[in-house]
Amino acid sequence: MDKRKPEWAPDGASAAFASSVVPGATPQTSPKVNRATKTWDPDELEAGIRAGNRTLLSRAITLVESNSNKHFGIAQELLQRLLPHSGNSVRIGITGVPGVGKSSFIERFGLYLISLGKKVAVLAIDPSSSISKGSILGDKTRMEELSRHEMSFIRPSPSSGVLGGVARKTRETIILCEAAGYDVILIETVGVGQSEITVRSMVDFFLLMQITGAGDELQGIKKGIMELADLIVVNKADGNNVERAKIAAREYNNALHYIRHATRAWDTKAQICSSRTGQGIPDIWQTILAFCATTKESGAFEERRRGQTSAWFEDMLQEAVLHYFYTDLRNIEIIPQIRERVSQGKLPVAYGVSKVMEHWTPSQS
Numbered sequence: 001m002d003k004r005k006p007e008w009a010p011d012g013a014s015a016a017f018a019s020s021v022v023p024g025a026t027p028q029t030s031p032k033v034n035r036a037t038k039t040w041d042p043d044e045l046e047a048g049i050r051a052g053n054r055t056l057l058s059r060a061i062t063l064v065e066s067n068s069n070k071h072f073g074i075a076q077e078l079l080q081r082l083l084p085h086s087g088n089s090v091r092i093g094i095t096g097v098p099g100v101g102k103s104s105f106i107e108r109f110g111l112y113l114i115s116l117g118k119k120v121a122v123l124a125i126d127p128s129s130s131i132s133k134g135s136i137l138g139d140k141t142r143m144e145e146l147s148r149h150e151m152s153f154i155r156p157s158p159s160s161g162v163l164g165g166v167a168r169k170t171r172e173t174i175i176l177c178e179a180a181g182y183d184v185i186l187i188e189t190v191g192v193g194q195s196e197i198t199v200r201s202m203v204d205f206f207l208l209m210q211i212t213g214a215g216d217e218l219q220g221i222k223k224g225i226m227e228l229a230d231l232i233v234v235n236k237a238d239g240n241n242v243e244r245a246k247i248a249a250r251e252y253n254n255a256l257h258y259i260r261h262a263t264r265a266w267d268t269k270a271q272i273c274s275s276r277t278g279q280g281i282p283d284i285w286q287t288i289l290a291f292c293a294t295t296k297e298s299g300a301f302e303e304r305r306r307g308q309t310s311a312w313f314e315d316m317l318q319e320a321v322l323h324y325f326y327t328d329l330r331n332i333e334i335i336p337q338i339r340e341r342v343s344q345g346k347l348p349v350a351y352g353v354s355k356v357m358e359h360w361t362p363s364q365s
């Protein structure tokens with residue numbers, strides 16, 4: 001099969017999925033689907049997505065993931081049309097170290113939500129996929145049943161670009177999925193580096209997954225990560241691990257008294273579950289429902305969403321301005337020269353900066 005094709009294509013995907021999103025050393029500016037259909041028809045995409053057509057949803061995501069300028073306009077037009085139909089989901093981020101059981105949890109939890117009549121979309125932000133140019137979402141055995149279900153839609157991490165670009169694509173993908181009627185959006189990320197902060201900045205509810213270790217549970221967990229979480233879940237509470245998981249949850253609950261909570265008027269707590277037996281899964285959904293009710297009531301839910309969108313706008317604006325600045329011909333030559341003189345100690349740093357700015361905007365100096 002063509003391993004470059006990023007589409008998740010859950011229809012009959014079986015063992016092909018996950019492991020297929022491999023090489024991609026070059027950004028995928030020419031999605032395969034484009035060759036098949038020749039053109040992108042915004043009317044067709046809009047109507048298809050609104051009708052919940054997963055193939056067209058997949059195509060639209062490929063479009064927003066494209067780095068090509070010629071796709072940008074149409075992707076943005078589509079997003080603008082769909083924006084009024086977005087926002088009606090619960091966006092849930094799930095993080096935890098590799099092996100903690102995130103994908104197994106998503107499979108269980110997703111199937112449970114489907115049993116309640118929900119439509120579930122699963123996205124991923126995997127920073128290592130941009131470094132290694134290949135997805136490590138080795139989930140073909142973990143989410144197999146969910147991926148085959150017609151009420152689910154699973155899409156791996158965009159496989160190229162810096163985290164900022166990946167984040168933009170995921171945010172836009174959330175909008176598309178919501179317009180397609182998905183009620184719950186689950187975003188998996190590996191518990192390393194900046195990706196947790198990034199996912200926190202695009203979700204309503206952030207779930208930190210832990211497992212019991214040997215002894216001191218709190219050792220090794222960073223306070224900073226706990227401060228991002230709305231719920232800590234101690235997974236793998238099954239077999240002879242149940243008691244240890246309960247003890248761990250108690251320890252987290254004690255520790256949570258002493259840290260700042262992620263969401264205004266919401267007390268972050270810890271609970272246990274088993275993604276293997278399904279124990280505790282409904283309780284987690286109850287917690288999330290309680291969270292939504294409380295934060296919607298207090299206004300914190302809307303406030304966060306608005307804040308996230310304006311922060312996203314601000315980030316992109318800053319990125320664009322920096323790009324404009326550094327690629328401006330007036331700066332391309334002078335900045336390295338002044339940097340050199342500054343680093344040699346021949347010019348004070350602030351003076352060097354003022355020289356660059358003067359050169360760039362002589363009229364304002």
Ligand SMILES: Nc1nc2c(ncn2[C@@H]2O[C@H](COP(=O)(O)OP(=O)(O)OP(=O)(O)O)[C@@H](O)[C@H]2O)c(=O)[nH]1
Pocket residue numbers: 096097098099100101102103104105137138142190235236237238273274275276277
């Ligand atoms: N006993 C038990 N094993 C579990 C449970 N959940 C996951 N596992 C096992 O833990 C291993 C890792 O599970 P994954 O779901 O792939 O973990 P992950 O966090 O998604 O891992 P990465 O995607 O690599 O970050 C697998 O062997 C699972 O079968 C659980 O609740 N109980």
Ligand SMILES: [Mg+2]
Pocket residue numbers: 102103104137138139188
């Ligand atoms: Mg996983």
